Amino acid sequence: MDDYSLYISDSLNGTIAGIRGIYPEIGLVVSFLLVIFSELFFVKRIKQLPFWITLISLAVVFTLTIKQFAIGDSLTLYSGMIVLQPASVYFKLLFLLSAILFIVFVRNNQQMQQHKKGTGDLYAVLIAVLLGMNCMAMSANLLMVYLSIETVSIGSYIMVGYISGDGKQAEASIKYALFGAACSAIMLYGISLIYSFTGTLNLNADLLEGLNAIPVWSAGLAITLFLVGLGFKMSFVPLHFWSPDVYEGAPTPVTAFLTTGSKIAGFALLWRVLEAFNSSGNAISVYDFQGLIGIVAIVTMLFGNLAAIWQDNIKRMLAYSSIGHTGFLMMALVANTAGFKSLIFYLFIYLLTNVAAFMLVDKVEQESGSVNISTYLGLGKSMPLTFISLLIVLISLTGLPPTSGFVAKFLVFGSALESYKSSGSSLILWMMITGAVTTVVSLFYYFKVPLYAYLRKTESILPREKFDVKLVISLVLTFLVLIFGIFPQVITDLIN
Amino acid sequence: MNLLSILTFLPLIAGIIILVAPSGWQKQFKYITLAVTLVQIAISGYIYFHFDNSLRGVDLINSYQFKEQISWIRLDLGSMGKLQIDYFLGIDGLSVPFLLLTSIIMMVATISSWEIKTNLKGYFALFLLLDTAIIGVFCALDFFLFYIFYELMLLPLYFLIGMWGGVRREYAAIKFFLYTLAGSVFMLLIMVGLYFSVTDPETGNHTFNMVHMMNPANYSGDSIFGSLAQQTLLGIPARLLGFIILFIAFAIKVPIVPLHTWLPDAHVEAPTPVSIILAGILLKVGGYGILRICYGIFPDAAIHTSWWLGLIGVVSIVYGALNALAQKDLKRLIAYSSVSHMGFVLLGTASLTAEGAAGSVMQMISHGFLSAMLFFLVGIVYNRVHDREIANFRGLANIMPQYTAFVMIAFFASLGLPGFSAFIAEAFSLIGAFNSETVNGAIPRWMAIAGSVGILLSAAYFLWTLQRMFFGQTRLMGGEEWRTKLNDLTMREKLALAPLALLALILGVFPSLAFDKINGSVLELIHHVTGK
Amino acid sequence: MEQHDIIPVVSLLAVLMPLLSFVLCMFFVPKSISGKVAVSSIAVSFIASCFVFFKIWNAGNIHIQHHWFTLGQTSWDVGLLLNNLSALMILLVSGIAFLVHIYSLAYMKGDENIDRYWGYLSLFCSSMLGLVIADNLLLIYIFWELVGFSSYLLIGFWRTRDAAVQANKKAFIMNRLGDLGFLLALMILYSQFGTLDIEKLFGDGGLFHLSQFTSGEWIAPLGHISYVWLLVCGFGFVFGALAKSAQFPLHTWLPDAMEGPTAVSSLIHAATMVAAGVFLLVRVSPIFDSTVLITIAVIGIFTAFMASTIALVQNDIKRILAYSTISQLGFMMLAIGIGNNGAAIFHLATHAFFKCLLFLCAGSVIHEMHYAKNKLDADCDHQDIRNMGGLRKMMPLTFVTMVIAALALCGIPLTSGYLSKDAILISSFEWATTRSFAAKLIPYLAMLTSWLTTFYIARLIFKVFYGELRIQGDKTERLIHEAPRFMLMPQLFLAVCSAFFLFSVNPLSYENTWLLKVFPGSVALERIHSYHTVIPALLNLFAVLIIYFAYIQYARKEKAMFRENTWLYNFALNGWYFDEFYHQAIVRPVTYVSKFSFSIDRKVIDGLVDIVGKSGVLLSSIAGWLDRKLIDGFVNLAGRAAAGLGNFFRSFQSGRIQYYLAVMIFVVLTFFVLRYFSPAI
Amino acid sequence: MTPEQIIFYVFAALVIISALLAVVVKSLVRSIFLFFVTLFAVAGLFVLSLGDFVAVTQIIVYVGGVLVLMLFAFMLSSKELLNTLELVKTRYSAVQNIPAIVLSLALFFILVFALVKSNVNQLDWINGGNHLSVSDNTVQIIGINLMTNYLFPFEVASVFLMMALIGAAHLARKDKAE
């Protein structure tokens, strides 16, 4: 019995020492409990108490996360379960930003506020999901990976099905849940194969040696099955089927959160996995991630942009466009370390533009009741501010110069070119060409909105534009998108 | 404050004022815009006359004039070094005439905008944004800044054609946008490639500065576009591929024959002031881009491909003229004639001789004035009777004598009657093209001869139109009702047409006004490209 | 101002005065006094030209230059070159113009837009004068086209008449065609010598003489190209001259140009503009080598013969004179072709006087006939000689002057025409003696043509002035009376000039005319005395016979010798069907090609987009449904293919969850198998 | 054939047969029951490979929790469906199965092929010393590990469960107003 005693004492010391590295996560758990209590007991008296508690606690966690920069280089905690790096801190900040914007969006979303069962639970689920995302960004162990993906996924099923006001949202949540459950089951099976082949779950060097011992394609099979789960979160091509239907069906704030938050979490996890598999100075290249990402990126870009041409429902179009952007972002991943800065910048701009886009779309839906682009006739004049900022956001999504979308695409092109120079594989070249072609194609469906809103007239009387908080926030976001286009170094200096 | 920056951003500020101003001031918008364009003429006139002809510019950075260089973006990209983008404006012989041309054409377009009745605030804001973008394109010496202004031009034009255009305006607007964007997106790739290949001699990190891109010393050894690395992309030598892609991007704007199908649609559907700007200045951006960027940055590739450029030029001249001969709609005829006249620009540039290049720049300037005048004239008839079919009019001279006088001046000037600038330009482009075989063997002699056929064909379609529409007994499709509507020129219209006609005449009689400015830079460009 | 540099200023004055009057008449001066302004300006320039002529003739050349603009390394200058040729031409042009201006005062009185007429006429005079004294070929080219442009304006002066508008378009385009040749020649000279200054090129120490022609190469200071290009340069100038002087391939515009006012035709299409072609050939004569000279001669004589046969059967008085001008110009071309430039210039001068006189008399006749027609409002063509007759009684002075001009045209002794035509005929015989048999044909053909000339001018005179007036109505004789004073004075003056004494003392031999001695021939012709006597005698004998024969034929109305509708008659009547030939051979194919190229543009390039697009769309099964979804106006290739592909991708989104999972697993498996087992498969 | 192997083959057969039947059978109730049998067989296998604590958890959590939940869900959702199913006995959507069967068999062959090729048994980490023996007190080892190496996932799992509870309760709760 005693052989464990000395072992226990030093692992307990490790645990206590580890706490220093996970202040943000602790903050999240505390706020999770606070929200639950406020939801249960105080909601009768102060209606929006959970909202304010969540907001304040997120702000606190934000400051805690910023302090984490001081940790310096990577720090493995809790016996290899999680590893804390500056990279994952950036991702955590992005998750928090996306969560804050989500809460504010929920606060101003008519559909959510009129929900009879109240939005308290949503905030609690959100915080749990946030914790899951943080773990995704930090996980260094396959069990940790599975647990964090499950937390984020289950939380998202709940959020998608939260209101289930009409058939569509229920259908969206069931599709999301089933597809997600199947993918995570496949991923779990992949992890079990990896475990059986290598004997360890920690994403480190000896896992690579284990995989090296067995024939290359059986290791490939195990990793491919594992990547299926990851692909579900990032929704690149073979795993993208769920996203158009779910994004269209889910309530707009949740869609905004899914396209930004959970997608960025997917990228964080892929970044962690890539770093782990390449960290051994690619002495042992077990699996050709470069080729996989290249092909998947090209197909995703083509699929996302080409399919979007047909969409009439604005949310469905934005869904396809976010698939297109995923493909484009994977180009940054191909350049591994060099591409990190452009990846973070692109994700940050993508976060701002997407949330702004969904807020504006929601505002148009709320005031004019039109969800399809073809019913946007003549709205350009009657809702000037909304549609000007929507136009700027769409221009940024296309990547035309004055906006930050262009600088983001430019940086990604730059990092891809850099990796082409070092590796010289023509696949990267084809990726860049596809990127350019799909940018031109994307112009077409993004410009259907101003085409209908401005260029086409309608006789019917159109609603006046109400100046409310949502419009203010989206104007601020649009202004940021423009300013970062002209002075991008404000952001890039922060990312080192 | 640097003159060029004032010239560039004055319209933008005015545009913002118009956007912010209450829409009750509808009437004042056009006067504000007119005031802005007049100030622009004053500034560019001042710049034009204080321009030191001896300084050559092109690839010598310190001989650019009215320079303004402020560091704008300094991104630190980790292993990829620091991204250095400067706000770098400057002009030399190639770009100074275009500044004056742009301001004058903008003034004429403003005067012709009196006819616009709907949504004036949006119209004039977009108009001034377009003005800023065009001036910016001509002044920018930093490739990134050039690209931003180049793309910024597309947006206002898309909406100007899309919202105030004719019947099939959406189709024309989106076709125009897609054509240009397709070209420019691939230009972005080349720009990125160039960025990574060139290092700024002073600061040592990568740079977008076009002038640094011009001299091969700044290219680092293993870079993609490095001259000695001889890298190949998809099997084609990198520098040649870069030249071809940049050339295609600008050729769409010129436009050359296979890529020209957007021009007739855009012109036919655009409102008169927009098609004045489109024909007057935007076609020149293509020509200017080829001279400044394609020939400046890839001189070696320019020599290899000059035969093909000459061939495209000749094909454009003849094909455009033949098409113009077959047109029923007057505006479409003038659009095709623009394609033909811009073919001379390409022929002159491809000849790589001093006469040819100077002739092509002169052709761009003179075509700017003349095509603006032509489209304005078409606009006059269209606004009165909303019809442009040549067959529907006969004997207009009897009921609109002054209008006919201006039309005859415009037609004869454009078909190259001596005494007007187009003759000097076309004659010297052809002489340069013919001469190039002895000077540097760039293009064969038969191309000059084939090109001169274009002069004959342009005489044919202009005179045919003149005879069909203006002379003979007056017979109008709209009969009596049209006759009452077709009153002669108003004072405003004469005020717009007179300066253009006068300028074409003055440039024709005293070409030294333009040639003195262009000569230095043209010689430097020829020296830069051919080393002679 | 010392003697020597007044002359250029005066000559410049001669050129600029009409330009000033053009500007005044067009824009500033009221209709009523525009005539006086124009006449006074041409008067000043005539006096200036006389002054310049007497100062320059046989007294050395003056050549001043002023910097125009620098382009690349070469600097282009603008200047005046006054030598014997330009002095003579400037005198000739301003003189004839002055007379025509006076004539037009009466002829065009009462026309409602008379100020435009005076403006155009002044523009023509200034550009013609400029052409004559310009010092470099580019400047000549500029004035050359301006002359074409002003003739375009003048031909189409009565722009309500469709025929006039067709004619001026045809004239301008044909001239433009000729100018292409001219421009090509300029290009060759510039690329070889780097300058277009006549003095530098063809002057005595000029660059042209430095170039050698060895083994098929033309070595010149700036470059060496194959000898062919020298021929091309020569033919370029010739082609330009042919268009301007309405010679064989490009002559059909001149008869149509008769739509313009007769005063215009007399000035432009008789004396000055058409002479510009000959002037240019003389200016650049050193360029031509033997082959080019022979072609000029052949074209000249062929045109002369062809035009005279056509003139035989024309009925419109002005068209006869037009064809006669073409044939006389053919003679001048022949003179240049055989190398005797002096004879060409001499004939040009004399022809200018008597042809202008013929046109002015014709103008008076038409003027009166037109007046009579209006009075009787008979609907016959007032220019058709078949309606005229017996006018010698009503218009005696016009009759006398027209007869003098006709005699000059036939080359009857005592007239200037005799001297100049003989010069050409005799030197052509002398030229032919040393040539091959085929070349000998040319002089005889020339002789035949001069006889034909005599016949058709005689036919014209007798038809117009003898017999009785053929317009219906009884008392028409009283309606037609002598031409007004302003029209008669120029006619009389010109009649005087058509006599021999203006050019040489001895009426019978052309050798010692002061004009010939100045111009050196490009080919030395040794003088064969016998020809000088036999040929003129033979010529005039037959001429008199033909006149008598014509007198019987037309004046006394015996039996009609020529049957009206023979094949040959119609062939000549329609100008050897050249017009129809050109229309079929050139105009229709060009319009067809342009329509074809437009259809290419519309169908092929945009069409290519559709065809490829459609085949792309077939990829997805739901083509019909696709069109309904297709965004209206979305056409081009990338668009269609992208739309097709996009729809193919989208068809997977069937909404059924199990279908999604199945496709997902299928794709993952295939990717895995391909990735790892592709070498095995 | 040691008794151990016999038991293994018994349990293996039980798992495969009951799983196949659960999938093939039409009525939901029978398939849930067969699912119940499969879970028990799997628990047996766990015991065989010395995972006794896991086997017990499996029975309590899985069989007790998941199965019961499914029965309730079935009760609440399929009343009409049950009787409609009885009436309509057609062999529904047979055609749609073929591609699924082909796909599953293909995957199965690939998996088997991978296992055989990488002859898992000889892997060095499997034959290394570090081997569980029957006498080890697995519960103690699990307890210690849970509190030391796997402490972080343990905490996160607790938050996860709480969230799932709130979410499921929220979704299933009747609206206040009704």
Place this chain on the structure above:
Amino acid sequence: MIPLSNFMMLSAALFVIGLYAVLVKRNVIQLLIGIEFMINAALINFVAAGKSDKNYMGGQMTALFTIVIAAASVAVALAIILNVYKYYKSIDPDKLNKLRD
């Protein structure tokens, strides 16, 4: 001692059966059962391989966590299924295709 490959063969079979169920079954609950089969297959692998990982007990620990997670996810899935049933009156996955292209 039963070799690990037997267990993995068995788990592969169970996984494939689960997959087949997911792709074919007409009732969402049976589909969930399919997913549970796939998870159980993974559990078998984990526990069988975990036998030879004494000090970290990676296999068995993961099995425990997985069971807990699977239970929670089934609970949420069933809650969603009830919601769907409320609106669609049927839980046949093929009928749920209002959200489509």
